[in-house]
Amino acid sequence: MNSDRAKVQAELDSVEAELKVVELQLAELLKKQARLTSNRKQLLRRLEKPCDSTQPSGSGPAMTKQELLRYEKDDFPWSTELKQSLKDVFQLSKFRPLQLKAINLSMSGKDLFLVMPTGRGKSLCYQLPAVCSEGFTLVVTPLVSLIEDQLMYLKSIDVEAVSLNASSSKEHAKMVLAEITDTKVPFKLLYVTPEKIVKSKLLMSRLEKAYSAGRLSRIAVDEVHCCSQWGHDFKPDYKLLEILKRQFPKVPLLGLTATATSSVLKDCQKILCVPEPITLTASFNRTNLYYEVRFKDSNSDDSISDISALIKERYKDQSGIVYVFSQKDAETVSADLQKNGVKVSPYHANMNPEDKSQVHRKWATNKIQVVVATVAFGMGIDKADVRFVIHHTISKSIENYYQESGRAGRDDKPADCIVYFGFNDIFRISAMVAMEKVGQQKLLTMVDYCQNVDRCRRSVIAVHFEEAWDDGGCNKMCDVCRHGNDYITVDITQHAKDVVQIVELAGSLDEKLTPLKVTEAWMGKGPAKRRKMIQTTTLSRLEVEAIITSLLLQGYLGEDFSFTPYTTYFYLKLGGKAPLLKNQAHSITMKMRRTGLDANTVKVSQVKTKEGKRSGDKAANSPVTKKIKKDL
Ligand SMILES: Nc1ncnc2c1ncn2[C@H]1C[C@H](O)[C@@H](COP(=O)(O)OP(=O)(O)OP(=O)(O)O)O1
Numbered sequence: 001m002n003s004d005r006a007k008v009q010a011e012l013d014s015v016e017a018e019l020k021v022v023e024l025q026l027a028e029l030l031k032k033q034a035r036l037t038s039n040r041k042q043l044l045r046r047l048e049k050p051c052d053s054t055q056p057s058g059s060g061p062a063m064t065k066q067e068l069l070r071y072e073k074d075d076f077p078w079s080t081e082l083k084q085s086l087k088d089v090f091q092l093s094k095f096r097p098l099q100l101k102a103i104n105l106s107m108s109g110k111d112l113f114l115v116m117p118t119g120r121g122k123s124l125c126y127q128l129p130a131v132c133s134e135g136f137t138l139v140v141t142p143l144v145s146l147i148e149d150q151l152m153y154l155k156s157i158d159v160e161a162v163s164l165n166a167s168s169s170k171e172h173a174k175m176v177l178a179e180i181t182d183t184k185v186p187f188k189l190l191y192v193t194p195e196k197i198v199k200s201k202l203l204m205s206r207l208e209k210a211y212s213a214g215r216l217s218r219i220a221v222d223e224v225h226c227c228s229q230w231g232h233d234f235k236p237d238y239k240l241l242e243i244l245k246r247q248f249p250k251v252p253l254l255g256l257t258a259t260a261t262s263s264v265l266k267d268c269q270k271i272l273c274v275p276e277p278i279t280l281t282a283s284f285n286r287t288n289l290y291y292e293v294r295f296k297d298s299n300s301d302d303s304i305s306d307i308s309a310l311i312k313e314r315y316k317d318q319s320g321i322v323y324v325f326s327q328k329d330a331e332t333v334s335a336d337l338q339k340n341g342v343k344v345s346p347y348h349a350n351m352n353p354e355d356k357s358q359v360h361r362k363w364a365t366n367k368i369q370v371v372v373a374t375v376a377f378g379m380g381i382d383k384a385d386v387r388f389v390i391h392h393t394i395s396k397s398i399e400n401y402y403q404e405s406g407r408a409g410r411d412d413k414p415a416d417c418i419v420y421f422g423f424n425d426i427f428r429i430s431a432m433v434a435m436e437k438v439g440q441q442k443l444l445t446m447v448d449y450c451q452n453v454d455r456c457r458r459s460v461i462a463v464h465f466e467e468a469w470d471d472g473g474c475n476k477m478c479d480v481c482r483h484g485n486d487y488i489t490v491d492i493t494q495h496a497k498d499v500v501q502i503v504e505l506a507g508s509l510d511e512k513l514t515p516l517k518v519t520e521a522w523m524g525k526g527p528a529k530r531r532k533m534i535q536t537t538t539l540s541r542l543e544v545e546a547i548i549t550s551l552l553l554q555g556y557l558g559e560d561f562s563f564t565p566y567t568t569y570f571y572l573k574l575g576g577k578a579p580l581l582k583n584q585a586h587s588i589t590m591k592m593r594r595t596g597l598d599a600n601t602v603k604v605s606q607v608k609t610k611e612g613k614r615s616g617d618k619a620a621n622s623p624v625t626k627k628i629k630k631d632l
């Protein structure tokens with residue numbers, strides 16, 4: 001009887017395990033269906049609206065496409081003055097894409113979200129209307145340094161602008177607050193930090209008076225993505241800015257950002273209580289930027305000597321930024337580059353304000369060639385001739401990467417954006433963003449960008465920002481497009497089983513393994529007892545790391561954190577898809593760059609004839625695939 005029960009129980013366990021696998025497969029198929037549906041939607045949209053990437057991506061239901069076209073014209077009552085001020089005040093000869101449309105919409109009193117890549121000229125879209133309108137424009141900006149930059153610029157072109165922020169002196173604040181309610185306001189733009197709006201009742205009451213008198217002509221919320229936790233730079237005070245529309249419902253609001261997906265924008269719209277804004281989205285494609293990823297070797301990280309050589313040779317006498325992970329890295333990488341004879345200075349949040357602005361100034365005036373910076377060297381960096389942005393460590397998300405690398409080539413001349421992609425860096429960043437709501441998910445999008453060998457880097461960025469991608473949009477301005485079909489697809493099912501077995505075994509022994517430990521265990525470096533119980537590999541370190549990364553990206557492995565008061569540890573655990581490996585028919589593949597001798601010869605000659613100087617690109621140190629084939 002008992003043995004009967006045991007048999008039934010065993011069968012039940014097996015059925016349940018199989019059911020679990022079927023459920024996972026269903027989930028996979030549903031995900032695939034969602035992906036395909038969204039793809040279909042994008043393609044249909046493209047058929048509907050050919051080729052114009054600066055078309056609005058969506059607009060308030062009150063406005064048809066035809067109606068929107070009207071705002072590109074220059075027959076509005078204010079058009080002559082706009083044109084005149086563009087030339088006389090701002091000393092610019094013509095509008096860049098979307099600027100005129102955005103300005104006309106805002107001048108017509110519409111609420112507007114403007115999404116435009118960094119450095120394309122969003123500020124003009126509220127500065128010019130401010131100059132051409134009665135009263136003044138309220139500009140909400142997250143950082144005092146950004147406000148200072150703008151004030152300095154506006155002063156240089158004789159536009160009256162003032163600011164109120166935490167570092168304003170009492171007298172200055174008193175004067176500005178009094179001027180807000182003047183019948184003849186002596187300034188065109190009032191810059192404030194969100195914190196001021198939220199905390200200063202006095203400011204609010206003055207603004208209310210100006211509003212009632214019809215002198216608050218427009219509100220601009222710069223870096224509007226800071227409202228949303230899903231944006232890459234959430235700032236809690238922004239969340240309270242709903243007060244603007246509540247108190248000043250009739251004033252048109254203009255939200256500006258360089259990076260926001262439609263879900264982030266929807267969130268911002270809700271938070272700011274803007275019922276039906278028109279959204280204008282400029283293309284994310286910065287055609288003059290060359291995108292490249294280089295692999296960092298964990299065995300012998302030669303990224304510093306590589307970067308030094310690049311700066312001294314390819315970028316001789318040219319201006320650039322090297323982004324690093326931490327303040328400590330900023331100091332050490334800067335010192336290392338200096339030792340190699342490069343003129344650099346570090347920049348990070350922990351330096352005192354004078355030192356920071358000194359570094360910024362010296363760099364802006366070309367006294368130093370390179371700033372080795374953390375992300376603190378960020379918003380508002382507006383040097384036109386930055387020829388290269390090198391990431392010594394990957395960014396924490398594609399949004400961050402796009403914004404940081406976007407500081408290159410603002411003068412529209414060619415510039416390079418290079419990332420050094422190292423296995424261990426993934427987990428350093430992962431631990432740092434462990435507390436962020438969607439930190440891991442976003443980090444993995446960046447890892448996917450780097451690990452990718454078969455999709456144009458631009459297309460990965462475009463898809464991320466939900467922009468319909470056209471394959472002609474790169475023009476070989478990324479390493480993937482230059483290397484063409486220089487990759488192969490390899491089956492890593494057995495490798496996946498081996499790695500999963502290592503993690504499983506550790507779990508059964510109540511042990512947690514860091515990625516480094518898993519790597520070493522698989523390469524046969526762990527304790528002899530374990531070695532006997534697992535399948536080790538003869539693959540190289542880079543290949544092992546590439547496979548583990550791929551398993552993490554594909555969900556066969558997952559992250560497990562452990563917190564101490566001082567640090568966060570990252571361990572690998574089984575991912576949601578690991579049970580699928582129990583199914584004999586299940587297979588996993590990954591794409592790897594081909595780097596054998598013959599492939600290399602082909603690549604070099606190909607690159608040489610077409611691209612000249614760039615033939616030395618170091619794609620060659622990406623994972624070797626020959627051995628994998630042998631291993632399988
Ligand atoms: N129509 C134009 N013609 C030529 N230059 C322009 C034009 N409009 C703006 N610019 C210049 C002025 C600035 O030096 C530069 C960047 O403008 P800015 O408004 O600071 O960018 P942005 O706000 O879109 O970037 P970010 O996202 O970094 O804040 O472009």
Ligand SMILES: [Mg+2]
Pocket residue numbers: 122123222
């Ligand atoms: Mg800006």
Ligand SMILES: [Zn+2]
Pocket residue numbers: 455456457458459474475476477478479480481482
């Ligand atoms: Zn490309």
